[in-house]
C-alpha cells in the first residue's frame with residue numbers, strides 16, 4: 029500500500045495558477061471603460077436568460093448581486109423579489125445601473141460601490157447572494173466565504189469552464205504558449221472544502237460574433253498574445269477567412285458553469 033498524498037490546498041493552488049497566468053487584478057477603471065460600450069445588454073441577453081432560468085427565486089424576498097455591472101441580472105430579478113442589493117466597485121458600471129433604475133422607475137434596487145475585499149458590514153444579508161462572471165479575484169476562497177456568509181439561504185455563482193472559444197486554437201496556430209486562467213474546478217473544490225454541497229450546471233455556449241472583420245480580430249489577437257509578425261498576421265487572416273466560426277467576438281463566447289449551494293442559514 030502507498031500512503032495517501034497530502035490534501036490539496038485549493039486556495040493556494042488557485043493563487044499559484046493565477047501567478048502562472050501572469051494575472052494582475054484589474055482596477056475598477058478598467059470596467060468603467062467597458063460600461064460605456066454600447067449594446068452590453070443585447071450581447072448578453074442569451075447569457076442572462078440562461079442564468080435566470082436556473083436561478084431559484086421561489087419564496088425569496090431579497091437578493092444580493094455582487095459584481096452587478098450595469099444590472100443585467102439585478103434589473104430582471106428586482107421585478108421578482110422585494111429588494112435587490114447591487115454591489116460593484118466600478119462607478120461606471122453603477123452609473124449604467126442607476127440610469128436604468130431612473131429610466132424604468134425602479135424603487136427596489138440599492139446600489140453599493142464596494143469591492144470584493146471591502147467591508148460589507150453595511151450591506152444587509154439577503155436570502156440569496158449571486159456573483160455572475162465577477163469572481164476573477166486574487167483570493168477566491170475569501171470571496172466565496174464572503175458571498176456564503178451574506179446569504180441566508182442560497183448562493184449562486186457562474187465561473188468560466190475554460191478560455192473563450194478560439195483562444196486555444198489560435199495559440200496552437202501561432203505556436204504561442206498559453207496558460208488558461210483557473211476554471212470552475214477551483215470554486216467547486218473550495219466549496220467542498222468549506223463543507224458546502226455545490227450543484228453544477230452548464231450554460232449553453234453563445235454563438236460567436238460572426239460580424240467581426242479580420243482587422244478587428246487581429247487587434248483582439250494582439251491584445252491577447254502581444255504583437256504579431258507579418259507572417260502571424262497572415263495566419264490569423266487565413267484562420268478568419270476559413271470559417272465564420274473563427275472569431276473572438278465580444279459576445280460571451282465562453283462556457284460558463286452555473287454553481288449554486290445552500291448556505292448555513
Ligand SMILES: C[S@@+](CC[C@H](N)C(=O)[O-])C[C@H]1O[C@@H](n2cnc3c(N)ncnc32)[C@H](O)[C@@H]1O
Nearest residue numbers: 059095096097100116117118121143144160162
Ligand atoms: C463581466 S462583468 C459581469 C456583470 C454582471 N454580473 C453580469 O453577469 O452581466 C464583471 C463585473 O464585476 C465587477 N468586478 C470585478 N472585480 C470586482 C471586484 N474586485 N469588486 C467588485 N466588483 C468587481 C466589474 O466591475 C464588472 O461590473
